[in-house]
Amino acid sequence: MKTVEEIKAAIEAAVPGAGVEILPNASPSAQHSLLVNPAHAIAIAKFLRDDAELALDFLSNVTGVDWLDKEIVEKVKVPRQVSKTVDGVEQIVEETVEETRKHVEPGYLEAVYHLFSMKKKHGPVVIRMRTANRTDKVELPSLTPVWRSGEFQEREVFDLYGIVFTGHPDLRRLLMWPEFKDHPMRKDYVEPDDFEYEPTAHDKVLERAKAHKDREQGTGNREQAGGTR
Amino acid sequence: MKTETTPGYAVEQATQVEGWNRPPVVHPDGEGELLEVSMGPHHPSTHGVFRMDVALDGERVVKLKPVFGYLHRNHEQIAESASYLAMMPYTDRLDYFCSLSNNWAYALAVEKLVGQAVPERAEYIRVILAEFTRVQNHASAIGFLIQEMGASGTPLMYAFREREKILDLFESLTGSRMMCNYMRFGGCRVDVTAAWLEAARKVAAGLPQFVDEFEALLTGNEILMARCQGVGVLKPELAVNAGITGPMLRASGVNYDIRKVDHYGIYDRFKFRVPLGDHGDIYDRYMVRVLEMRESIGILNQALKEIPAGPVMDPKAKIRGFKPKPGEVYGRIEAPKGELGFYLISTGGAEPYRYRVRPPSLINLTVLEDLCLGQNVADVILIFGSVDIVLGEVDR
Numbered sequence: 001m002k003t004v005e006e007i008k009a010a011i012e013a014a015v016p017g018a019g020v021e022i023l024p025n026a027s028p029s030a031q032h033s034l035l036v037n038p039a040h041a042i043a044i045a046k047f048l049r050d051d052a053e054l055a056l057d058f059l060s061n062v063t064g065v066d067w068l069d070k071e072i073v074e075k076v077k078v079p080r081q082v083s084k085t086v087d088g089v090e091q092i093v094e095e096t097v098e099e100t101r102k103h104v105e106p107g108y109l110e111a112v113y114h115l116f117s118m119k120k121k122h123g124p125v126v127i128r129m130r131t132a133n134r135t136d137k138v139e140l141p142s143l144t145p146v147w148r149s150g151e152f153q154e155r156e157v158f159d160l161y162g163i164v165f166t167g168h169p170d171l172r173r174l175l176m177w178p179e180f181k182d183h184p185m186r187k188d189y190v191e192p193d194d195f196e197y198e199p200t201a202h203d204k205v206l207e208r209a210k211a212h213k214d215r216e217q218g219t220g221n222r223e224q225a226g227g228t229r
Numbered sequence: 230m231k232t233e234t235t236p237g238y239a240v241e242q243a244t245q246v247e248g249w250n251r252p253p254v255v256h257p258d259g260e261g262e263l264l265e266v267s268m269g270p271h272h273p274s275t276h277g278v279f280r281m282d283v284a285l286d287g288e289r290v291v292k293l294k295p296v297f298g299y300l301h302r303n304h305e306q307i308a309e310s311a312s313y314l315a316m317m318p319y320t321d322r323l324d325y326f327c328s329l330s331n332n333w334a335y336a337l338a339v340e341k342l343v344g345q346a347v348p349e350r351a352e353y354i355r356v357i358l359a360e361f362t363r364v365q366n367h368a369s370a371i372g373f374l375i376q377e378m379g380a381s382g383t384p385l386m387y388a389f390r391e392r393e394k395i396l397d398l399f400e401s402l403t404g405s406r407m408m409c410n411y412m413r414f415g416g417c418r419v420d421v422t423a424a425w426l427e428a429a430r431k432v433a434a435g436l437p438q439f440v441d442e443f444e445a446l447l448t449g450n451e452i453l454m455a456r457c458q459g460v461g462v463l464k465p466e467l468a469v470n471a472g473i474t475g476p477m478l479r480a481s482g483v484n485y486d487i488r489k490v491d492h493y494g495i496y497d498r499f500k501f502r503v504p505l506g507d508h509g510d511i512y513d514r515y516m517v518r519v520l521e522m523r524e525s526i527g528i529l530n531q532a533l534k535e536i537p538a539g540p541v542m543d544p545k546a547k548i549r550g551f552k553p554k555p556g557e558v559y560g561r562i563e564a565p566k567g568e569l570g571f572y573l574i575s576t577g578g579a580e581p582y583r584y585r586v587r588p589p590s591l592i593n594l595t596v597l598e599d600l601c602l603g604q605n606v607a608d609v610i611l612i613f614g615s616v617d618i619v620l621g622e623v624d625r
Contacts, residue, residue, distance in 0.1 A: 025556050025557055025558075026554060026555055026556045027341075027342050027343070027344075027553070027554060027555075027556025027557060027558055027575070028341065028342070028343065028344030028556075029341045029342060029556065029557070029558040029559075029560075031557065031558060031559060033557075057469050057470065058469060058472060058485075059472055060472060060474075060561070060568060060570060060587060061559060061570055061572055061585070061587040063572055063583075063585040065574065065582075065583050112572070114559050114570070114572070114587075118469050118483060118485045121485070121490045124559055126559070147470060147472065148467070148470045148471040148472070148595060148596075149470070149471050149472025149473075149592055149595060150472075151471075151595050152297075152591055152592065152594070152595055153591075153592065156591075160303075160305075173298075174297055174298065175297055175298040175301040175624060175625075176298060176301070177298065184303055184306060185303070185305060185306055
């Protein structure tokens with residue numbers, strides 16, 4: 001099988017302006033991945049599937065990964081003018097002061113695809129796509145039109161991570177129920193206190209019962225009878 | 230006391246829930262309505278809690294949408310807050326028919342992540358256990374399939390009789406019939422004894438007779454042939470594109486067995502063939518499973534004969550303070566139901582940052598609608614049974 005560098009070169013030759021980046025994997029498995037620009041993802045996927053030498057006809061695994069916003073704290077030495085009292089006289093002195101600076105590296109959601117070839121019996125080739133952020137720009141192109149096996153798996157990623165796959169034929173929640181609001185596999189997900197809560201007919205009954213109770217309390221009968229409810 | 234008129238709150242509330250009062254599905258010809266049937270989740274043939282929203286035109290299936298999630302417990306989320314080793318018993322609960330295969334897939338992925346070697350004897354034990362698992366899974370899958378066809382009891386009980394013998398072996402080795410929790414990163418938890426190996430040889434020697442008996446009962450059976458042949462045909466092109474794996478893929482004639490492709494473990498040492506189907510119908514899926522049982526028995530006999538002495542756990546394997554270096558891995562095996570894979574990302578901590586199970590049962594259901602369209606509603610049960618799923622793995 002071709003190495004990742006060769007696959008990168010092949011993609012860039014076939015899809016102009018594809019802009020593929022190699023993400024090295026430090027573990028002994030050495031399964032390096034290719035970061036793909038979402039704008040060219042469909043063209044790249046079709047090339048990978050139909051290329052005679054690669055023939056990656058089998059999309060085995062689709063999954064999402066959530067990378068949170070990273071707060072990076074750096075200590076920087078900054079020259080600064082400080083007023084100091086030297087020998088009773090106030091002077092302005094130049095000093096290097098150590099200062100901590102914080103900046104936030106924005107997080108993103110990532111979709112990871114593991115491709116194999118059933119024809120050539122090789123693999124895996126790992127391709128990744130990243131969303132612009134974690135909140136509102138979470139669209140990625142769906143690869144289900146290229147490989148049907150993404151159908152349920154992309155639905156699962158949409159359900160649990162909230163990546164919206166544009167072009168998916170039937171993008172609904174897969175495992176959680178349709179009324180569920182959040183995405184439970186996100187790293188900052190907070191469990192609700194009551195999973196089962198939903199408005200039921202019972203609430204209306206309680207409301208009506210409360211109205212009855214107030215009316216009867218107005219007569220004072222119930223209070224005198226020992227306040228039983 | 231004056232009674233108030235009861236407002237229709239129950240109806241009012243119910244209609245607010247999405248999907249309760251959908252407009253009826255109109256017949257494609259524009260005449261009349263289709264009958265919508267919700268098959269499951271409590272239907273006995275759904276192998277657990279699984280629902281299919283089916284639209285019927287008379288007896289014919291026009292639409293079928295599977296509904297998942299009744300057994301969802303967010304297995305992957307649990308893994309991200311537990312240590313690597315602590316997830317081993319949880320993997321038993323994925324496909325609870327084949328807990329030892331699940332153990333192996335997970336152990337294999339973690340071993341690939343850290344570059345851990347496995348001693349020879351442990352590799353042999355893994356092969357023996359995985360092949361026993363395959364035999365009992367295929368036997369009971371066929372048993373359930375025939376049960377759903379209406380052959381009440383007999384074939385299923387034949388399969389379960391054999392399955393119990395194998396589960397007894399598992400129990401005497403691991404302490405549990407189904408939730409085995411046996412494999413570790415770098416080997417196996419306990420060594421097999423000479424007495425256990427002798428018992429395993431005895432069970433393996435009895436298996437060909439069981440398969441013969443099973444086949445004499447079923448393979449040439451007229452009803453089975455009438456119900457299964459030409460029903461639920463899966464074309465090889467669709468099977469490959471939809472990521473179908475395992476016996477279902479091979480019944481469509483695609484030669485892809487991960488034991489042969491990846492040679493994980495020590496599978497390159499064993500002589501076995503990969504049975505392939507020709508038509509891709511239910512009958513071929515049944516037949517491929519029977520033939521795979523025979524090949525598994527062959528592997529078992531070789532492994533039980535050749536198993537060497539030695540340790541079952543790599544003495545250098547790290548157990549306490551197990552923290553893989555940052556990196557990621559996708560490890561997969563040929564589980565009885567298809568390709569079972571684990572995708573792990575480590576960021577250097579004691580817990581995986583990302584832990585993903587590639588469930589063969591879920592992905593093999595991708596084509597369920599394609600197989601069922603145009604078939605009779607009674608055949609839906611058979612087609613579904615021939616996919617061979619376990620809901621613990623589908624919903625995770």
